[in-house]
Amino acid sequence: MSAFAGKSVTFRLTLLFASVSTTVLLLLGLLIGSLVEGHFEELDMALLDGKLELLRHALAKANSPEELAALPRQLDDALVGHHGLAVLVRKPDGTLLYSTADASFPPELLAGAADRPLRPSRWSEPENRSYRGLAVQLPTGIAGASPALVAVSTDLAHHEHFMHSFNAALWTVMGLAALLTGFLGWIAARRGLAPLRAISRSAAGITANRLDQRLAVESIPLELAEVAQTLNEMLARLEASFRRLSDFSSDLAHELRTPVSNLLTQTQVTLSRTRTVDQYQDVLASNAEEFERLSRMIADMLFLAKSDNELIVPHREKVDLAAEVASLLEFYEAVVEEKGIALNSSGHGIVYGDRLMLRRAISNLLSNAVRHTPENGRLTVDIDDSTGSTLVLSVENTGEGIAPEHLPRLFDRFYRVDSSRQRFGEGAGLGLAITRSIARAHGGEVCAFSQGGSTRFEIRLESAKTN
Template sequence: MRLNQRASITLRLTVFFASASTVVLLLLGYLIAGAVEQHFVEQDMDVLTGKLDLTRHALLKVRSDQDLISIPQQLDDSLVGRHGLAVVVVAPDGQTMFATSGAEFPQALLERKIQADALHPVVWKTARNTPFRGIATLAETGIKDASPAIVAVATDISHHEHFMNSFRVTLWSFVIVAALLTGFLGWVAVRRGLAPLQAIRQKAEGITAHKLDARLTLDWVPAELADLVDTLNAMLSRLEESFRRLSDFSSDLAHELRTPVSNLLTQTQVTLSRTRTPDEYRDVLVSNVEEFERLSRMIADMLFIAKADEGQIVPSREKMELEQVAADLIDFYRLIADEKGIALSSSGNGQIMGDSLMIRRAISNLLSNAIRHTESGGSVSVAIEPYDASRVSIVVTNSGATIPAIHLPRLFDRFYRADPSRHWEGTHSGLGLAIVKSIVQAHGGEVSVQSAAGNTSFIMVIPRVD
């Protein structure tokens, strides 16, 4: 039976148990019925072969035609008290020498040409619908050069068939009841076995966006479901972390967008509060352009990160000399660094196959971040060196306050800042490090940060891709 694909596990297993038990019971019933039937056949054959041997023995004592006359009486005497037993003896000339009262044998059993296989039992019914099982064979006489006679012996098997019919009814009734009982017990067992799944479902129903910290307990879970519960708990942990980050990101994004929008709105309202000169309007528009540029950069950065998260950023591959890239960026930031009294330097060299614009942007973001968080008199360095046989590391290090270890894993999150009370300065959008992470991952690399003893190092590890 084919079940609907949406059928419950309970129904599926119940049907499976009932079907399997029914098949087993049917096979068992068939074997038992066959064994009982074979027992009756063997029992009948013992009686028939005994009478057949007795008749053959009597025929061997016949020495003349006169002796044949006494054969019927001898056979009648041997069959006294044997109810339901039929015997027939057919002479070589086809005449019936002896036959019990009411004996009805099929003609095929008495044909001389089939006597080679005569001991194979044959079952038939008489004109009165009485079932018989019989055998026949050739029997030699003591008369010299005489053809053998045909001896057939049969027994009434009515009581056997009656017993077998009752036995089959009882047996198949038991099989049906046992199959139904097994199905019911299977249903009970499956319901109890699946109870932990129901408990897991009920527990999961209570987990909402406001209760993502809830976890499934392993105390009452069977060993087979322990891995499932562990997987669900791990999924809940990931969902909780993702939801928290999404919530933080939404809050930070709203906060970051509120500032330039508020500035634009306030400045525009003040400007429109009275008539102003063309120069004053021009100054307001210039200020608005700066805010619009900040919003534009933030939106562009967000789109870049969103595409990177979806795997839509596919960097081009070109040979890059990292030493030259670092030198060019050091020259670009040197004026800013000199104004703050910060020393810039680079060392090492290496080659990779990557997207030149993306790699430059990642190193530029790290340099900009390092200069912004380095006090006057500090230093910022870029070190390029082999990481292993197939990768190159780019390490941007700046001196300054050590970042607490608790903040290090989240520095590459969007809008995350180690000091929540500190707002992003100037035109900085708070997405620089997140963009660095997206670029490095798009190149198949990894990024990390270390901070200790007054030095903070951002490390990009990028495959060479020869």
């Protein structure tokens, strides 16, 4: 695998295609060569079988030693015009009866002669001439006589010359075909990967200022459509993240500008002339309040940053939400009585989670509800654990409703619906965002509903009864 490191996909596909096609062509060439060689062997065997049949017939007609002695003249007439054919006939007593010119047979071939033709043997002479032949024992027409030894062979010079030319032409064509298939494979790989290069060019044109660009999924093959769709989904996530980051940076700069401007203006005014000790103390106390607000904002931002990077790992323990709600309502009791708010709390439920984090999330919802409930309004806290798997803690208050288009963005950082829901010198617009982060860290979710002069926030968590 290291040999292909840094190589292009086109190179790898071309090499793979060329290797496969060359292997196929090699096997095909070997098969063709073997079939041609087998065909010549069958032709030689047919020739030899024909001559053996001729000799068998001639020997069978020789019914006496005289007729057997006259056989060579008949064979000369019968074998006229058969160039490259060698015939050897020995009488039953082992003496030579007939032999063509230059007839030469290996001793082991003659010694292994049988009464029926076997697979032909192949041998070479010292002058590098090759022959294919066989030797058999054939009966004569003389009663009681032993069979005669007959050997026939054919010269393979013509076949070998043809096979040499054939193999040279075959492997030349195979080599050119391998090169051609490699070249065609390169063209096919280039054309096949053209959509991938188009994706690369499109992706190269996408920058931080052009995250709205998308890859054209419809114009690419199905095999790459999934990749393009995944890249489009990634770009959508990046675009949303960049938009949130840009909005967050703008909101953060806006939120920090006010206290810093207040601190700078107040300090400059104070230093413009000599003040009394009490006046300096008042200015420092005012500045301390602004610094406390900045400190809370920075702490909240650090908390949200950890939440965004999944660094919040809640300490899991059993948390009685009813007890936490009761404790928090005691804290807000003075404000509730001052505004004449009718307070109602019901239900109970237990979840596994970090008690301090859950307490903070509930406190944020209660603080938001108390702040936006008008005088003589109503605030209701309910814990519903009846479904068995999901526990729902809801905080509902009367007051001016929220338009539906604002509900999905209520949990964004620094987001405010309108002037009626601006902070009154407290908070930094991060309470609901922190609540959502805490809920998600516990595997839950938070949502908001508003209609008919009533607004309800719900935290959905996994009930401890399912664990």
